[in-house]
Amino acid sequence: MKKLAFIGAGSMAEAMISGIVENNFLKGEQIWVTNRSNQEKLDRLHQKYGVNGTYDLSELLENADAVILAMKPKEAATGISQIRAYLTENTMLISVLAGVSIESIELLAEKKLPVVRAMPNTSATVGKSATGLAINSYVSDRQKEIVQAIFETVGLTTFVEENQIDAITGLSGSGPAYIYYLIEAMEKGADEIGLDKDVAKDLIVQTLQGAAEMVAKSTKPSYQLRSEVTSPGGTTEAGIRVLESFEVQKAFIQCIKEATAQSKRLGIALSDELYPVK
Structure with missing residues (x-):
């Protein structure tokens, strides 16, 4: 792969650029980036990662092997229409746009x-x-390897059928926010029981990392791991009983379902915008 272009220069684009460059998948000068109007952001990305920032679409897309669509989902129609004249049938479009x-x-x-x-x-x-x-049917085996390698610079990847992408959006795409929400609650609880803020943060982070590592390495299902630390009449049982009284598990399940549904709604809204019923 010789050239990668980004349409959009927000936090996700920067995270990917960082992973790609730091893992030596591409050099900074092989990456081109544009956004709507924030020249200062393009300059900062150039200084930090050595990438090329430009508003000249011909320069941005000339001989690009792949183009990553990283603008806001609501800008998809405008963004793609602006670059379509520069795309060839060999240009791989990679979208990180929820619901599109x-x-x-x-x-x-x-x-x-x-x-x-x-x-x-x-x-x-x-x-x-x-x-x-x-992926669609036009993605070659080589291109599939390339896109997997790109995203492996920022973590774990898995290929699925497209009808599962909305579910992945609801589960892991939005998932970090659910965990942060939980951490907020743990921090507030720690404060109310009199723990120092910094001490509490360290304990919460280690607890979450440890629990995640247990799930990753153990062959036991999560409910069994939970039951093994929930002794009858003990402190954990007392805490779990409160969570159950507030139906916290049901709330999390509904949370994931609603985020998945919203991803589907975003896609439907774009389709309706593109092809309104006459």
Whole structure:
């Protein structure tokens, strides 16, 4: 791979650029980036990673092997329409736009070209993303290897059928926010029981990392791991009983379902915008 272009220069684009450069998948000068109007951000990315920032679409996309669509989902139609004249049937489009289907991207591009729909999460910033990938029939075996290698620079990857991408969005795409929400609650609880803020943070982080490592390495299902630390009449049982009284587990399940549904709604809204019923 010789050249990679980013349309959009937000936090996800920067996380990916960081992973790609720091893991030596590409050199900074092989990466080109644009955004709507923030020249200061492009300059900062150039200074930090050595990438090229430009508003000249011809310069941005000339001989690009792949283009990563990293703008806001609501900007997909405008963004793709602006670059379609510069795309060839060999240009791989990689979308990290929540809710935007491969079919919508194909129709907006007005070409039969390789399209990848990816759903990373913000943990890409620290190289710990969980990324789901779906491809269309024009993606070659070599291109599939390339896109997998790109996202492996920021974490774990898995290929799925596209109809599972909305579910991945609801589970792991939005998942870090659910964990942060839990951490907020643990921090507030720690404060109310009189623990020092810094001490509490260290304990919470280690507890979460330890629990995650146990799930990753153990062959036991999560409910069994939980039951093994929930002694009858003990402190953990007392705490779990409160969580159950508030139906916290049900709330998390509904949370994931609703985020998945919203991803689907975003896709439907874009389709309706592109092809309104007459």
